[in-house]
Amino acid sequence: MFxxxxxxxxxxxFGLAVYTLISAAFVWMYVAFYPSLAKESEIxxxxxxxxxxxxxxxxxxxxxxxxxxxxxxxxxxxxxxIWPIVLIILTIAYASTSIAGEVEKGTIELLLAQPISxxxxxxxxxxxxxxxxxxxxxxxxxxxxxxxxxHNVDYQLQNYLTMSIIGFLFGFxxxxxxxxxxxxxxxxxxxxxxxxxxxxxxxxxxxxxxxxESIDNLKFAxxxxxxxxxxxxxNNSIDITNVSLFLAVGIITTVAATVVFIKRDIxxx
Amino acid sequence: MNxxxxxxxxxxxxxxxxxxxxxxxxxxxxxxxxxxxxxxxxTTTIRCMMDFIRPTSGTIEIFGLDAQKNAAKLKKDIGHLSxxxxxxxxxxxxxxxxxxxxxxxxxxxxxxxxxxxxxDPRKKAKALSTGNRRKLGIILALMHQPKLLLLDEPTVGLDxxxxxxxxxxxxxxxxxxxxxxxxxxNLAEVEKICDRVVVLxxxxxxxxxxxxxxxxxxxxxxxxxxEGEVPKKELSGDGAQVVEEFSDGLALKVKGNIKPxxxxxxxxxxxxxxxxxxxxxxxxxxxxxx
Numbered sequence: 421m422f423x424x425x426x427x428x429x430x431x432x433x434f435g436l437a438v439y440t441l442i443s444a445a446f447v448w449m450y451v452a453f454y455p456s457l458a459k460e461s462e463i464x465x466x467x468x469x470x471x472x473x474x475x476x477x478x479x480x481x482x483x484x485x486x487x488x489x490x491x492x493x494x495x496x497x498x499x500x501x502i503w504p505i506v507l508i509i510l511t512i513a514y515a516s517t518s519i520a521g522e523v524e525k526g527t528i529e530l531l532l533a534q535p536i537s538x539x540x541x542x543x544x545x546x547x548x549x550x551x552x553x554x555x556x557x558x559x560x561x562x563x564x565x566x567x568x569x570x571h572n573v574d575y576q577l578q579n580y581l582t583m584s585i586i587g588f589l590f591g592f593x594x595x596x597x598x599x600x601x602x603x604x605x606x607x608x609x610x611x612x613x614x615x616x617x618x619x620x621x622x623x624x625x626x627x628x629x630x631x632x633e634s635i636d637n638l639k640f641a642x643x644x645x646x647x648x649x650x651x652x653x654x655n656n657s658i659d660i661t662n663v664s665l666f667l668a669v670g671i672i673t674t675v676a677a678t679v680v681f682i683k684r685d686i687x688x689x
Numbered sequence: 690m691n692x693x694x695x696x697x698x699x700x701x702x703x704x705x706x707x708x709x710x711x712x713x714x715x716x717x718x719x720x721x722x723x724x725x726x727x728x729x730x731x732t733t734t735i736r737c738m739m740d741f742i743r744p745t746s747g748t749i750e751i752f753g754l755d756a757q758k759n760a761a762k763l764k765k766d767i768g769h770l771s772x773x774x775x776x777x778x779x780x781x782x783x784x785x786x787x788x789x790x791x792x793x794x795x796x797x798x799x800x801x802x803x804x805x806x807x808x809d810p811r812k813k814a815k816a817l818s819t820g821n822r823r824k825l826g827i828i829l830a831l832m833h834q835p836k837l838l839l840l841d842e843p844t845v846g847l848d849x850x851x852x853x854x855x856x857x858x859x860x861x862x863x864x865x866x867x868x869x870x871x872x873x874x875n876l877a878e879v880e881k882i883c884d885r886v887v888v889l890x891x892x893x894x895x896x897x898x899x900x901x902x903x904x905x906x907x908x909x910x911x912x913x914x915x916e917g918e919v920p921k922k923e924l925s926g927d928g929a930q931v932v933e934e935f936s937d938g939l940a941l942k943v944k945g946n947i948k949p950x951x952x953x954x955x956x957x958x959x960x961x962x963x964x965x966x967x968x969x970x971x972x973x974x975x976x977x978x979x
Contacts, residue, residue, distance in 0.1 A: 423788060423791035423792060424788070424792070427784075427788055431777075431779070431780075525775065525778075526771070526773050526775030527775050527776065527777050528775075529739075529741060529769075529771050529775050530775055530776070530777075530785075530829070532739065532740070532741050533739060533764060533767075533769040533771075533830075534764060534789065534792045534793065535761050535762065535763075535764040535765040535792070535793065536761055536764075536792060537760070537761040538760075540761075685741070685742035685743060686741045686742065687736065687741065687742050
């Protein structure tokens with residue numbers, strides 16, 4: 421099982437490096453940009469205040485913290501949309517390929533023909549995915565630290581760890597859902613499309629619920645409501661409800677995915 | 690001792706009855722052929738034996754153990770070759786071999802196969818020809834020297850020289866007490882190496898026979914040539930059937946005793962020539978499919 425786990429990680433290391441470098445490049449750009457922005461913060465604050473309040477609510481941006489610290493700035497520019505998008509793409513790409521992709525290509529037969537139980541095959545694939553997501557989260561988030569040092573910007577190290585925890589749990593829940601769909605499917609396109617579609621709907625629910633009070637409760641159906649990046653990266657805290665929800669979704673879907681993979685017929689053609 | 694024992698195996702996909710109540714055994718040191726046209730249920734049966742898919746009903750025992758409940762344990766002694774040679778395109782042959790060595794343990798036999806098959810393990814799978822992909826599939830199936838080989842059309846895509854190498858290899862495996870269960874479309878292949886054959890049609894077994902017995906079945910082809918009128922209608926019947934017509938004669942397929950048809954033919958004064966031949970193995974098998 422361990423050899424399959426390592427081989428799967430090695431197989432995906434290039435993809436992990438690409439996604440991490442893309443994210444780190446964004447972080448570098450924002451960190452490099454921040455000092456000049458901070459100098460002009462008073463003027464920018466006034467012009468920002470002229471925009472409608474709902475706009476900032478929708479994207480969970482707080483003008484007060486936006487200019488006051490690097491973390492506040494990254495919260496509004498990076499962790500609100502760019503970073504979760506990269507995380508989602510990485511997670512969906514891996515989860516849909518790891519099982520359904522192997523069934524689609526027929527390579528799963530090579531693994532199933534070996535003296536390893538289905539449970540072990542599943543766990544090797546699953547935990548290599550978890551390691552890949554964790555590595556991406558930590559590397560991409562902590563890439564802010566050396567860049568901040570390089571540009572003489574103050575930073576709060578602890579906040580990046582807190583951000584990594586809520587970010588990882590967000591990815592863990594999405595990974596669980598996509599892995600379950602991947603276990604059910606024989607083509608990688610289907611789990612990727614369904615998970616992506618569900619997340620787009622969730623994102624839209626979160627945005628629209630901020631604009632209209634009558635549909636405010638819809639935000640509770642969205643993962644993006646519980647992905648409280650601002651609280652983590654700016655205030656270094658995590659709501660236990662958010663942690664519990666992501667953990668519950670991740671664990672339930674993982675157990676379901678394991679059972680489905682063990683029980684299903686795996687017919688490659 | 691029965692290495693494989695299948696009892697009343699059924700596998701349905703919705704309304705499609707891919708395998709519909711088949712039963713057969715395979716003994717130690719035997720090469721059992723599994724013959725049938727496309728869609729007969731050969732690959733489905735092998736997948737059930739490998740526990741890739743689960744039977745709708747029936748039992749599969751391998752080495753006396755339930756093939757589903759003991760799947761991981763049994764696979765230590767099983768070498769499997771799928772009909773498609775499914776490989777990781779971005780991996781080299783060496784990477785495939787190394788992964789299996791890590792799972793099953795290293796073995797010098799793999800290197801011997803690489804050498805004998807003249808296979809280059811440094812190439813990525815996506816760069817391999819169909820024949821070379823097949824070679825790698827065979828290496829992966831045989832390298833740990835399993836006691837039982839489940840091979841789905843093992844020589845597809847191989848040139849005749851390599852086919853012969855595989856036949857010799859399988860015969861050697863069997864001589865050392867191993868068992869081979871192989872599906873095939875190729876009758877010449879079955880005739881060459883199999884001891885017995887299970888003939889499948891539409892998910893059902895139509896025959897389980899020794900190859901030598903099938904070959905000995907009395908089916909003849911009689912070609913008769915006439916001067917002038919050809920007595921087509923008169924020659925049919927008594928186990929004789931017209932299968933081909935020529936401008937000056939016809940070909941008859943005769944099952945069983947040929948004496949009555951010979952006697953009838955001899956009464957025709959315009960008969961100018963007769964040839965009698967045993968039916969080929971292919972013609973015998975075609976009987977099962979009709």
